[in-house]
Amino acid sequence: MSVSSSTKSVRKNTSRRKGLSINAQMIPTLAAVVIFIVMLIMGQALFGNYFKLGFVSNLFNDHAYLIILAVAMTFPILTGGIDLSVGAIVAITAIVGMKMLAVGLNPWLVMLTMILIGAAFGLLAGVLIEEFNMQPFIATLATQFLARGIASIISTDSLTMPKDNGFSWIGGRGLIIIDNPKISNDLNFNAGVLIALAVVIFGYFMLHKTRTGRTIYAIGGSRSSAELMGLPAKRTQYIIYLTSAVLASIASIVYTANIGSAKNTVGVGWELDAIASVVIGGTIITGGFGYVLGSVLGALVRSTLEPLTTDFGVPAEAVTIVVGLMILVFVVLQRAVSALNKQE
Amino acid sequence: MTATEPIVVMKGITIEFPGVKALDGVDLRLFPGEVHALMGENGAGKSTMIKALTGVYKINAGSITVAGKPVTFSGTADAQQAGVATVYQEVNLCTNLSIGENVMLGHEIRGPFGIDWRKTHKEAQKHLSSMGLSDLDPRAPLSSISIAMQQLVAIARAMVIDAKVLILDEPTSSLDANEVQELFAIMRKVRDSGVAILFVSHFLDQIYEITDRLTILRNGQFIKEVMTKETPRAELIGMMIGKSAEELSQIGAKKSRRVSKEGEKPIVQVKGLGHKGKIQPTDEQIYAGEVVGFAGLLGSGRTELGRLLFGADKPETGEYELNGKKIAINDPHTALKNRIAYSTENRRDEGIIGDLTVRQNILIALQATRGMFRPIAKKEADAIVDKYMKELNVRPADPDKLIKNLSGGNQQKVLLARWLATNPELLILDEPTRGIDIGAKAEIQQAVLDLAQQGMGVVFISSELEEVVRLSDNITVLKDHKKIADIVNDETVSQETIVDTIARSGKEA
Numbered sequence: 001m002s003v004s005s006s007t008k009s010v011r012k013n014t015s016r017r018k019g020l021s022i023n024a025q026m027i028p029t030l031a032a033v034v035i036f037i038v039m040l041i042m043g044q045a046l047f048g049n050y051f052k053l054g055f056v057s058n059l060f061n062d063h064a065y066l067i068i069l070a071v072a073m074t075f076p077i078l079t080g081g082i083d084l085s086v087g088a089i090v091a092i093t094a095i096v097g098m099k100m101l102a103v104g105l106n107p108w109l110v111m112l113t114m115i116l117i118g119a120a121f122g123l124l125a126g127v128l129i130e131e132f133n134m135q136p137f138i139a140t141l142a143t144q145f146l147a148r149g150i151a152s153i154i155s156t157d158s159l160t161m162p163k164d165n166g167f168s169w170i171g172g173r174g175l176i177i178i179d180n181p182k183i184s185n186d187l188n189f190n191a192g193v194l195i196a197l198a199v200v201i202f203g204y205f206m207l208h209k210t211r212t213g214r215t216i217y218a219i220g221g222s223r224s225s226a227e228l229m230g231l232p233a234k235r236t237q238y239i240i241y242l243t244s245a246v247l248a249s250i251a252s253i254v255y256t257a258n259i260g261s262a263k264n265t266v267g268v269g270w271e272l273d274a275i276a277s278v279v280i281g282g283t284i285i286t287g288g289f290g291y292v293l294g295s296v297l298g299a300l301v302r303s304t305l306e307p308l309t310t311d312f313g314v315p316a317e318a319v320t321i322v323v324g325l326m327i328l329v330f331v332v333l334q335r336a337v338s339a340l341n342k343q344e
Numbered sequence: 345m346t347a348t349e350p351i352v353v354m355k356g357i358t359i360e361f362p363g364v365k366a367l368d369g370v371d372l373r374l375f376p377g378e379v380h381a382l383m384g385e386n387g388a389g390k391s392t393m394i395k396a397l398t399g400v401y402k403i404n405a406g407s408i409t410v411a412g413k414p415v416t417f418s419g420t421a422d423a424q425q426a427g428v429a430t431v432y433q434e435v436n437l438c439t440n441l442s443i444g445e446n447v448m449l450g451h452e453i454r455g456p457f458g459i460d461w462r463k464t465h466k467e468a469q470k471h472l473s474s475m476g477l478s479d480l481d482p483r484a485p486l487s488s489i490s491i492a493m494q495q496l497v498a499i500a501r502a503m504v505i506d507a508k509v510l511i512l513d514e515p516t517s518s519l520d521a522n523e524v525q526e527l528f529a530i531m532r533k534v535r536d537s538g539v540a541i542l543f544v545s546h547f548l549d550q551i552y553e554i555t556d557r558l559t560i561l562r563n564g565q566f567i568k569e570v571m572t573k574e575t576p577r578a579e580l581i582g583m584m585i586g587k588s589a590e591e592l593s594q595i596g597a598k599k600s601r602r603v604s605k606e607g608e609k610p611i612v613q614v615k616g617l618g619h620k621g622k623i624q625p626t627d628e629q630i631y632a633g634e635v636v637g638f639a640g641l642l643g644s645g646r647t648e649l650g651r652l653l654f655g656a657d658k659p660e661t662g663e664y665e666l667n668g669k670k671i672a673i674n675d676p677h678t679a680l681k682n683r684i685a686y687s688t689e690n691r692r693d694e695g696i697i698g699d700l701t702v703r704q705n706i707l708i709a710l711q712a713t714r715g716m717f718r719p720i721a722k723k724e725a726d727a728i729v730d731k732y733m734k735e736l737n738v739r740p741a742d743p744d745k746l747i748k749n750l751s752g753g754n755q756q757k758v759l760l761a762r763w764l765a766t767n768p769e770l771l772i773l774d775e776p777t778r779g780i781d782i783g784a785k786a787e788i789q790q791a792v793l794d795l796a797q798q799g800m801g802v803v804f805i806s807s808e809l810e811e812v813v814r815l816s817d818n819i820t821v822l823k824d825h826k827k828i829a830d831i832v833n834d835e836t837v838s839q840e841t842i843v844d845t846i847a848r849s850g851k852e853a
Binding site: 205208209210211214215217218220221222224225226227228229230231232287288289 | 400419420421423424430432436437438439440441445449450452454457458459501505
């Protein structure tokens with residue numbers, strides 16, 4: 001074998017495989033698209049209301065918070081980390097927000113305070129992870145308990161918004177695109193959905209169009225490599241956990257505005273819903289690969305699972321089992337597809 | 345050669361770790377347009393010196409000047425800012441990203457709407473082209489190219505920051521001969537553009553081929569700076585190890601070739617052992633007291649065959665006979681139970697467990713064979729650890745040190761100790777001497793011969809034909825995932841014999 005022939009074969013190989021391999025990374029996300037569409041078609045075919053404007057509107061209006069949480073969770077998971085505190089941050093910010101509204105404070109001030117509280121927890125997680133060298137799992141588990149505990153200390157009652165609060169408009173009818181004369185069959189997106197859209201655009205821009213975003217992917221590939229390449233890994237970690245916590249507070253604003261009340265137990269298990277969304281959306285849990293848009297799709301799949309299982313007559317008590325099974329099947333399917341692709 | 349002012353001057357560099365003086369007043373000068381090699385055994389302080397220059401370690405005493413300006417680095421980013429770029433032995437790129445992204449990470453070209461990917465990839469292409477890598481697609485994933493090419497991509501990345509100094513820390517240890525030449529071509533290109541290159545390699549041939557100037561370290565101390573051309577090899581080795589070169593090169597030279605007895609059964613005999621895409625069905629036998637060398641180029645299937653013999657990969661075809669009895673070796677645990685051990689070529693990822701101590705690393709395989717309900721008595725464990733650390737001369741001689749803090753050569757010795765502790769009949773060693781210094785190499789080679797002498801069967805896999813020929817009784821030659829020849833290693837066999845065998849088989853095919 002001569003010099004040139006050996007290197008040539010390597011290079012030819014790369015150019016031949018180029019298109020294929022890039023697709024390989026996207027396959028799990030594409031699979032999420034297909035599954036989502038299949039779910040909608042199936043729902044429509046069997047139960048006849050999945051293409052109704054009202055259904056689509058509600059899907060988005062009621063789950064805007066989950067879309068935001070899924071985007072938030074994408075950041076740490078891309079680095080191979082995790083943020084278990086998002087659900088608890090929703091709880092504490094919601095409780096504090098409700099208390100402030102109850103005494104008639106300016107709604108903008110309320111929102112700002114909620115975001116600052118979230119940021120404080122994000123910063124704390126960042127300090128624990130970077131300065132005390134904790135695993136993100138442990139650090140955010142700690143902040144989760146802390147946030148949930150403080151929320152419970154403040155109040156264990158179900159708090160409702162006062163009338164004329166200047167806050168619940170976010171969850172109102174919002175942007176009405178099609179005003180259907182039939183009852184509850186409008187195509188309308190509330191401000192929460194628009195906020196979620198902004199969050200998605202922010203997430204996409206951040207991850208794909210900024211150096212910080214590229215550093216996030218690099219850390220997911222190899223933290224030590226990223227550091228040796230001179231990338232600001234430490235600063236980026238802070239940004240990641242700050243971002244996910246702040247987005248969690250925004251999710252809290254959107255959710256409470258939509259529901260109109262809050263309790264210290266709100267958001268229990270939401271971090272797991274967010275993780276499920278991210279994983280369904282094709283982001284690899286060990287980091288390095290994944291897309292924000294995938295997470296959005298994951299959130300939509302996750303949100304559609306519940307009405308679908310209910311429509312199939314699964315008793316309410318067993319819905320979580322079905323959801324869990326579907327996630328399992330889904331992830332195995334993804335694995336199989338990408339493994340098959342790798343072999344080729 | 346330019347005899348101008350040095351671009352980097354490191355003077356009196358001292359670095360202390362708790363309890364150890366890693367460097368003691370070491371000097372180093374790098375000149376623009378020169379390739380400078382840092383020479384010394386493992387543990388001599390080469391890596392520490394490099395890490396001082398790249399800002400990974402803080403220096404306790406001494407000074408660093410770059411381009412006439414005194415500098416203090418408090419991190420790798422600082423060093424890169426000053427124009428010091430580094431390519432490490434283990435490629436430090438992100439395999440999850442594309443080639444172009446890796447080249448440009450942290451230096452992406454930004455437009456009004458964030459990163460402009462079109463321009464960024466174009467710039468990446470430009471840098472790759474200037475390294476002679478114009479036919480690499482910057483959008484292809486890094487994982488789609490070989491380690492060797494990744495190494496070259498890492499150099500292209502280093503040049504993005506407009507480096508004045510390029511440090512190459514053992515870049516050749518995982519490359520085959522052709523790839524080394526490709527690397528050297530790029531190094532010459534970079535050198536001729538006026539960059540100072542600091543090169544570390546354990547291959548003396550390469551040092552003499554590419555370098556202009558040498559700085560020799562021993563035990564953390566500065567020995568001498570010399571011009572490569574004016575320094576004979578023997579003298580260089582003498583300076584590095586403080587012993588004469590002759591003592592070392594004699595290992596195995598006087599080895600009495602093993603004579604097989606009539607009617608003797610091999611320890612391991614396999615027929616048609618294979619795995620699709622890894623190695624075609626292969627026959628192989630290994631007798632007690634025999635060293636069988638696996639020779640072949642990178643990717644020839646030599647590692648794959650070794651892994652199949654150990655069950656690290658499950659064979660798809662073939663029969664496996666152990667001491668005349670049929671057996672299925674489908675996983676490492678079964679192999680260990682049957683006294684077959686395999687030391688991986690991938691020391692860092694599959695070999696050592698960095699955060700465990702030397703002692704734990706030695707005992708782990710033995711404990712695994714016994715199962716967790718039969719712990720090794722402390723006395724017995726101490727005896728085993730002590731015995732092998734002494735026999736193999738592991739330095740530092742402290743079993744409670746974390747193994748990740750040992751030099752490569754000593755890590756390799758610990759791995760050898762780990763497998764010897766399981767008392768194997770067949771020991772498969774995959775690249776046991778890669779990337780380690782002459783002294784440790786000689787010790788490991790000697791250990792291999794001693795083990796065979798004591799009746800162990802050894803499979804010795806190495807990309808260095810010279811040591812395969814020197815140590816083996818029989819040589820299995822592999823090419824393109826196929827065994828192409830069995831060579832009985834007598835006086836007529838040399839490195840050329842093997843090279844010829846590989847080359848000839850190509851023509852027939």
